[in-house]
Amino acid sequence: MPRLEIADDGFRLDDRPFRILSGGLHYFRVHPGQWADRLRKARLLGLNTVETYVPWNLHAPRPGAFRLDGGLDLPRFLDLADAEGLHVLLRPGPYICAEWEGGGLPAWLLADDDIVLRSRDPRFLDAVDEHFAALLPPLKPYLATEGGPVIAVQLENEYGAHGDDPRYLADLARLLRAHGVDVPLFTCDQPGDLARGGLDGVLRTVNLGSRVAAGLDALRRAQPAGPLMCSEFWIGWFDRWGGVHTTRDVADAAADLDRLLAAGASVNLYMFHGGTNFGFTNGANDKGTYRPTVTSYDYDALLDEAGDPTPKYEAFRGVIARHAPVPDEPVPAPAPKLTPVVVALDSCGALLDQSALHGPAVRAERPLSMERLGQTFGFVRYETALPEPGPALLRFGEVRDRAQVFVDGRPAGVLERENHEHALTLHVPRSGARLTVLVENQGRVNYGPGIHDRKGLLGRTTANGTELTDWTSSPLPLDTLDGLVLAPAAPLVGPAFHRGTVDLPRPADAHLALDGWTKGHAWINGFPLGRYWSRGPQTTLYVPAPVLLPGRNEITVLELHASTTRTVELRGRPDLGPTED
Incomplete structure (x- = not known):
């Protein structure tokens, strides 16, 4: 595969001018059985690249442990992107933000009371070195220099909003190079943070959701020559518990994309497909008040949480077609959805007795x-x-x-x-x-x-x-439900588990509705769907079709308080809550 070059007048690929048209697609937020579908839809949009973060905390759940399997099989994801003819922008952190638990930094780092994350603290850098030593060698064959799809790798993530120590960034760049990364590196920052977050000799890129001309002008002032690139063009936003479902006007977002492309900039759409914070993986914000993020990472993206094209997908496809070739194929139809079915949860067991x-x-x-x-x-x-x-x-x-x-x-x-x-x-x-x-x-x-x-x-x-x-x-930790003991019983006041089964003729995408339940977590066939909470905004949890089985399926709910019902419903449509007027 051709190598990416950074020239004064822009990107070049195989010694030809090249514009990166990318979309954010986090493999760890999508069931691996659906990776190929999402990547195909990225190509059909007219994208030539996809972008993904790498969550250190999932790949290294304990010190000295490392996983690269199942839903974390990044090499397989890269193989599928390559098969679809897509390049990849890889963002390995170590910090990723991403509205992800701890910004992707593993919790075990915090066992040291005085450790300073995202700094030159030797304990932090030594842990990063060990992580990169496990992560990067298996990815070496996927670098463009080896004929693979990864054309560039990001250095840290919006560091300028956190610190201003170029020695720290230089240390990270040295570690990436030492562990085999020989493709171009880049940083990304919001317009006001470009000076603090950059490193001499590394391409700077900008993140923005509006005010395109001002953002690109700030980038050009910080970097007088080289490609113009928006590494995160925010086309939607995330939701928090107790808030509303955030959306962005389609025409407004499409107009700003047109401005970016008309200016000759490369772009990464954040997000092309958001996916889901399955299990306990959502992050939180704290600007004086702690605000946890919801389970859905729909993000009002081009593909919805179930991977179906939205009106924004069609609008963006039209914009891209004015600036670059778009495949002469129809927009994919929505995937089949489950016919609604009510499921009784008639077995119970107290959490504290397990x-x-x-x-x-x-x-x-x-x-x-x-x-x-x-x-x-x-x-x-x-x-x-x-x-x-x-x-x-x-x-x-x-x-x-x-x-x-x-x-x-x-x-x-x-x-x-x-x-x-x-x-x-x-x-x-x-x-x-x-x-x-x-x-x-x-x-x-x-x-x-x-x-x-x-x-x-x-x-x-x-x-x-x-x-x-x-x-x-x-x-x-509830990382497994093995050993859970439940029995048919009258409903228990929480914290308690509730379980039932349902027979399905064939798997299809669905949404688990928990009307009448208060707060807790849900699993289907042992797969952790995520958190629910009656304060909203979202009132359903996405159920990927590959999680379901033809025949009997088991639904388990951990209710922390109490419910007004003993049933849940599998539906064909989501409810992510009300939006702002």
């Missing part, structure tokens, strides 16, 4: 953070004894992120980081009553200084001013 799902209880004077327990996702169960009966004012140092409090197994209250809650009053029925606190990680902060986001109960916990000590901390 000993097979708990990790070993660790005893310490104070509650231990998730990171100290070697845990990334899920919940931690904390327990201690309350000293004396009567009314008690319970105060926690910090709740990260949502705590359900129980006394002798009875619910006593909920504390939410999002609402800056640290204390509650409760009644202690007897001396030595058991205090249980179930804390949910709702997503580590993925942007800004808050990325040092440790989870669990942090600091001192007091009852009526006296510190509570002698705690046990038990991990509940």
